[in-house]
Amino acid sequence: MSHITLVLPHLLPLPEFASDLVRALQTPALASLLTRTSTHARSAPADTARALPHEQWLARALGLAADGQPAFAAAAMRGFGLDPAAGTWFIVNPAHIQIARSHSMMADLRHLGLSEDESRALYEATRPLCDEVGHPLLYGDAQTWFLRADDWTGIDGATPDTVVGMDVTDFVPRGKQALPFRRLQNEVQMLWHSHPVNAAREARRLPAVNSFWLWGASRDGGRAAAPLTSVGVPGWIRGLSGRTLASLDELDAALARDGILVVGYLADAAIAADWGTWLQQVQQLEDKLFAPLHAALVQGRIKQLDLVLSSREALAEFTTTAMAQRKFWRRPTLERLT
Known part of the structure; x- marks a missing residue:
């Protein structure tokens, strides 16, 4: 039983x-x-x-909470056959940010419809930018990548489902430690703006992949x-x-x-x-x-x-x-x- x-x-x-x-x-x-x-x-x-609430419960039940926040990155990496080794890893989700008159919102990632081929193309274009600033980027699946950034302490982003439908600016990391992250995010956004994947998606009336969401920091290689x-x-x-x-x-x-x-x-x-x-x-x-x-x-x-x-x-x-x-x-x- x-x-x-x-x-x-x-x-x-x-x-x-x-x-x-x-x-x-x-x-x-x-x-x-x-x-x-x-x-x-x-x-x-x-x-x-x-x-x-259910994400907090999972973090506690799986022993993957850090300072009261979910620390899922390293354990999730192992599920994709990736080795987190040492250091601080984050979950990276390609995303679509909707720009409204008074605020910005992130669309539900379930609606993005990003194929493996599209995601791989965006990933391969983005990886050199990350390598250049010393932050390795690894591929899990079409919606789930991983970024190592040992020096980005204090950046504990919200989970995607927490942010959906809310004003994104309320969840964007701030302060001195967030500056390198925001600089990389801006460079990626500019790269993706003219990428053939987005041109093809827009021709099919699909939302552009115009940003990424970073969260789930794991600093202990947890399982x-x-x-x-x-x-x-x-x-x-x-x-x-x-x-x-x-x-x-x-x-x-x-x-x-x-x-x-x-x-x-x-x-x-x-x-x-x-x-x-x-x-x-x-x-x-x-x-x-x-x-x-x-x-x-x-x-x-x-x-x-x-x-x-x-x-x-x-x-x-x-x-x-x-x-x-x-x-x-x-x-x-x-x-x-x-």
């Missing part, structure tokens, strides 16, 4: 929409998992300025302290994962052993406040995820299931077992999502 921790970002709807959304859901298996529990708790992290399986997640979480599922059709393999399972399918719709799509996706998770988990519990294939659910503002944790699921006098509801 296994002990599974399910991390499901953005299953908690924002308070102003929660009641209406919960009434629209028909998810009896999820209701049983949330109602028939041995423990449950809800909290509001004190500081979500640099990382969302993830717990086994992680993921599905539907950004590249940096895939890098942290010992196993990545192609879809939830492969769920049984993930339930056969202890570990953390991160399911990222709800992030896109929730961040965009597209609640109609969010409802459809939660209904799909009822069939593909919640019902199989409930059956595995009742059948004794899972000894204990911990659920870690989040929104942009809150974190909720639940623990249930086969014994807890026998508490028939507790009428299953979704009230704990609100």
